[in-house]
Amino acid sequence: MSDDKASVLTGFNSQDVAPKDSGKIFGKLIETSRNLPTTSSELGTILLSVNEIKKRAHELRQKSKPLQDHTRAHYLLAGSGLAIQDVETSLRALKSRKLMEQNVVSMETDNDLDTYLRNKKDENILSSIERSLASAAKDFDNFVNQNFNLDWEQRKEEVRENFGILVKRRKGDYKATMEGIDGPSITWGENGRAILDGDSRLNVNENFATRKKFEQYAKTINAFNNAKQSDTEFSLTGGIIETLTNSTESINRQLPQAWKILEHVRGSNDVVNKSKEFLEAQFFDYVDKLYKRNPSEGLPTNVNKIRSFIDHKLKNHNNTWKYGNLTIVNGVPIWAFIFYLLRAGLAQDALEVAVANKLSFKKVEQSFLTYFKAYVSSKDRKLPNEFVIRLHTEYNQHIKNALDGDPFRLAVYKIIGRCDLTRKNISSITLSIEDWIWIHIMLIREDSSGNGPLYEKYDLSDFQTIVTSYGASMFSGSYILALMLSGLYELAIQNAMSINEIDAVHLAIGLAYYKKLSISTYQNTKLSELITTGEGRTQINFAKLLGNYTKSFKFSDPRIAVEYLILINLGGTKDAAAVCHEALRELVLETKEFTILLGKVNRDGTRIPGVIEERQSLLSLSDEKDFLHKITEQSARRADEDGRSYDSLLLYQLADEYDIVIRIVNKLLSDLLSNTDLAQPLLNLDDNSETSPVLIAKKLINVYVNNLEIAQKISQKNKETCILLLKVVDIRRAYYSQNWQETLEMIEEIELIPFVDEVSSRRKAQEFSNLSPEITKNIPKLLIISMTCVCKIVKALNQSEYQSAAKIQQVEALKRLAKNCMIYAGMIQYRMPRETYSILINLEVQL
Known part of the structure; x- marks a missing residue:
């Protein structure tokens, strides 16, 4: 080997090296030689052809220095496992015997063209391998030298991307790869919000009771969505209340009441009056049920029912009154009678009772009827200013501090005159939590003008502050009711979440549907918190609430998950619709339940829509086809990138x-x-x-x-x-069935393998690059099939007992066919697997 060639492979030049650096250079040479194939290499030892050995020997003889001076060749050949002494001995023997010239002369003399061609093929193969090795060694050294200083930041980013930690870019999708363009990137949520990956630990499949509750709620939500889609009437509150009523699980008593409150207040934004009406109706319903259990004398009028309630509520077992200062008229505590009639919302009946018993009023109470008539006749239950002043004076002088005064008289005066608002509680009367809330609501006045003394100001926000300052511990398991009745719906949901997430989520759905919730906007929101408070208002992150809930069953029940995620769009805003679409994309990409969610294709090519398409009218889509196409195409790309070819196949069909x-x-x-x-x-x-x-x-x-x-x-x-x-599949079937002749005929029909002549072989070789990769990938096996069929047929013809000129011609034709195949294979051999050409040569030898 020459100095020039050795220097190219090793990367060193002897002319540039000083003697004093020879030790360092030798070390580098040894290190570099390790990159070259050795006898232990999987490539095996390189066997040089006779012609190649002669050529190298001639080159070495032209050098003025002896062979031993070629130090780089020593190290290079040492790395390849070939001893230099053996090479020198072999060359001398070849020179003395002139073996190469004798072989060539012998070949020419015998005119053995086949042997010569076969040797030539072997020589070409070995020479090609040697060149490939030399080039590989050079490329490897260059690569190491150029890339030793790695871009570790880039590597770190790639690793993070592979593990899904950082996703800034993506490889081109299948379509982009095929067409050489960049496809749109897939985002798991428009802003990477991961709507379905919240922090909820709920598991709806945890036990039978939880699963049963989940299914009952899901059935109601499905019916609700069906009604919305068909534009028919459906009472969500009625459906949920029925579900809770029929439930076998022990339900927190607040929950049905909360839904009843919602049912009552759903058509109005007047929290004060609607809550007042609810509490009064709730109380009278209780009075009515109590009366039916303990019927008394007389007709079942409202007045008689309240009288019966008073007997049951205010009397002891020995038929004495619980309060010692009650004003009793005809066996009835008159002020308690008026108070509970007002509590039941029976103001007109209370006035009639007061008028019928006016003679029983004390002197200081004589003007009460005047105030009471004005109060009952007023639409907003508001007294004229002159009456307010007089009533407050009488209250402060005679009612407020009376030692023997009836406590219910104080309560009635305080309610109709809004007296002494600095002390809104009535401690002398035992009240239920609902009674307490009702009294506070009766004292509320929304004065938009802002006129009047500060001590008379008491509005809804003041009441809300009192409720929240007391907190859950002060309401004995009725905090949700207090929050609902005071209009603090967001905090009611937050408190319900601490009791039962499933119940809380559905209460939130009802509140959102009836426009009672203040829902946060989702633009630039990371869905980190369920409740946000700022700028004087509390908002609930409705998408996070539903996303957290859906997380618990998105894999087990993806169809039901869709029913809940489309509820994100209850607000009807463009922002909510966008997040709803985003959540559905996440659901498809995470669950991979493409058939259920996006649909499938029948055997006849018709599409069966998935549940998302079935609900598309509820998604506020500006372009229904465009949305479905995008979500399907994104899912298809994702499936293709994940190597799920069959899923991507289905999805691309659905995307047309x-x-x-x-x-x-x-x-x-x-x-x-x-x-x-x-x-x-x-x-x-x-x-x-x-x-x-x-x-x-x-x-x-x-x-x-x-x-x-x-x-x-x-x-x-x-x-x-x-x-x-x-x-080609049909060809493989015929080949597997050993129908050799039929197989050859089928291969000839597809015109991929040249059977005609050498010209066609060359033409086919030139056209090889124009074939699709799917076809070129199968050319090697088609060549093997063709050569195998030829061998099988020729062998059968040669073994036939009866020989004829026709058979001899058929054999010759088959050999020519095989020769054309081999010429073609020789021209494309480096584009085929290494073993293919060896197999073809072995088959050719059999001919």
């Missing part, structure tokens, strides 16, 4: 990307053909049209070709490739 469908089918079919051993069948008994590339390709080609609209969307090249691959 039929050309990509055929490309994927071609790749699947090509891989099956090229990776399946020739001794194995392509189809197994358990194969079906859902998993077998062969059956899939046949079905799709049959459907697509017969559908003109679809056929126009498929490129001619892809269609032809698919049809051609199916023909």
Whole structure:
């Protein structure tokens, strides 16, 4: 080997090296030589041809220095496992015997062209391998030298990306790879919010009771969505209340009451009056049920029912009154009677009772009827200013501090005159929590003008402050009711979440549907907190609430998950619709339940819509087809990137990307053909049209070709490739059945392998690069099949007892065919697997 060649392979030049640096250089040479193949290399030892040895020997003789001076050759050959002394001895022997010239003369003399060609092929192969090794060694050294200082930041980013920690870019999708363009990137949520990956630990499948509750709620939500979609009437509150009533689980008593409050207040934004009406109706319902259990004398009028309640509530077991200072008239405490009639919302009945018993009022109470008549007749239950002043004076002088005064008289005066608002509680009367709330609501006045003394100001916000300052511990398990009745719906949901998440979520759905919730906007929101407070208002992150809930069953019940996620759009805003669409995309990409969510394609090519498409009218889509196409195409790309070819195949069909469908089918079919051993069948008994590339390709080609609209969307090249691959499938079937002659005829029909002459072989070799990758991938096996068939047929003809000129001509024709195949194979041999050409040579030898 020359100095120049050795220096190229090792990367050193002897002329540039000073003697004093020789030790350092030798070390580098030894280190570099380790990159070269040795006898232990999987490539094996390089066996040089006779001509190559002669050529190198001639080059060495031309040098003025002896062989031993070629130090780089020493190290290079040492790295390859070849001793230099052996080479020198072999060259001297060759020189003395002139072995190479004798072999050449012998070949020319004997005119053995076949032997010469065979040796020439071997020589070409070995020479090519040597050149490849030399080039590889050089490229490796250059690569190490140029890339030793790695960009570790880039590597770190790539590792993070692979583990899903950082996603800034993505490889081109299948379509982009095929067409050389960049496809749109897939985002898991428009702003990377991961709506379905909240911090909820709820598991709806944890036990039977929880699962039962989940299913009952889901059934109601499904009916609700059906009604919305068909634009029919449906009472969500009624449906949920029925669900809770029929539930076998122990339900927190606040929950049904909270839904009843919602049902009552849903049609109005007047929290004060609606809550007052609810509490009064609730109280009278209790009075009515109590009366039915303990009927008393007289007709069942409202007045008699309240009288019966007073007897039951205010009397002891010995028939004495619980309060000692009650004003009793005709056996009834008159002021308690008026108070509880007002409590039941029976103001007119209370006035009639007061008028009927006016003679029983004390002197200081004589003007009460005047105030009471004005109060009852007022639409807003508001006294004229002159009455307010007089009533307050009488209250402060005679009622407030009376030692023997009736406590219910104080309560009635305080309610109708809004007296002494600095002390709103009535400690002398035992009140339920609902009574306490009712009294506070009766004292509320929303004065928009802001006039009047400060001590008379008491509005809804003041009451809300009192409720929240007391907190849950002060309301004995009725805090949700207090929050609902005071209009603090967001805090009611927050408190309900601490009791039962499933119940809280559905209460939030009801509040959102009836426009009672203040829902945070989602723009630039990371969905980090359920409740946010700022700028004087509390907001609930409705999308996070539903996303957290859906997380617990998105894999087990994806269809139900859709029913809940579309509720994000209850607000009807553009912002809510965008987040709703984002959540549905996440659901599809995470669960991969494409058939359920996006639909499927029947055997005849018709589409069966998925649940998302079925609910598209509830999604506020500006372009329904565009949304479904985008979400389906994004899912298809994701499936393709994850290597789920069959999923991507389905999704691209649903996205009407039929050309990509055929490309994927071609790749699947090509891989099956090229990776399946020739001794194995392509189809197994358990194969079906859902998993077998062969059956899939046949079905799709049959459907697509017969559908003109679809056929126009498929490129001619892809269609032809698919049809051609199916023909190769038929060839493989015939070959597996050992129908050699039929197999050859079928191969000739597809015109991929040259059977005619040498000219066709060269032409086919030139056209090789223009073939699709799916076809070129299968050329090697087609060549092996062709040569095997030729060998089998020739062997059968030669072994035939009866020989004829026709058989001899057939054998010669087959050999010419084989020769054309080998010429073609020789021209494309470096584009085929290494073992292919060796197999073909062995088959050729058999001829």
